[in-house]
Amino acid sequence: MITHGALADERADWAWCCSRAAQDVTSGVADQAIVCCWTGTGASIAANKVPGIRAALCVDAATAAGARRWNDANVLAVSLRLTSAPLLEEILDAWFSGGASADETDLANIAYLSEIEN
Numbered sequence: 001m002i003t004h005g006a007l008a009d010e011r012a013d014w015a016w017c018c019s020r021a022a023q024d025v026t027s028g029v030a031d032q033a034i035v036c037c038w039t040g041t042g043a044s045i046a047a048n049k050v051p052g053i054r055a056a057l058c059v060d061a062a063t064a065a066g067a068r069r070w071n072d073a074n075v076l077a078v079s080l081r082l083t084s085a086p087l088l089e090e091i092l093d094a095w096f097s098g099g100a101s102a103d104e105t106d107l108a109n110i111a112y113l114s115e116i117e118n
């Protein structure tokens with residue numbers, strides 16, 4: 001596990017630490033990243049600024065499962081304000097047990113994101 005921000009010797013503001021975690025994913029040193037801030041908004045925006053990142057702000061397990069399945073999300077964004085410890089456990093279980101859909105339409109959506117990003 002690679003840590004950033006307050007858990008590492010680097011700038012802890014959300015724009016810096018969340019984009020750095022996302023860069024770990026696109027550089028290949030991490031498979032996925034989990035980012036957070038008080039609302040979760042800045043964390044997801046910062047991660048999504050990194051090309052190749054599909055960050056999903058997940059407030060419950062169903063959203064996390066959908067993010068993995070339909071969005072092939074590679075960054076989980078969490079709101080510290082909204083997420084209790086038991087809820088986080090549910091979200092993480094759904095996130096780590098999920099996987100991307102092989103459905104043609106779902107794949108086309110993901111491919112289109114790459115297309116419009118460049």
Ligand SMILES: O=C(CO)[C@H](O)[C@H](O)COP(=O)(O)O
Pocket residue numbers: 013014037038039040041042043
């Ligand atoms: O939710 C956030 C950004 O989307 C931040 O957590 C919020 O701006 C507060 O920042 P800080 O914790 O550095 O005072």
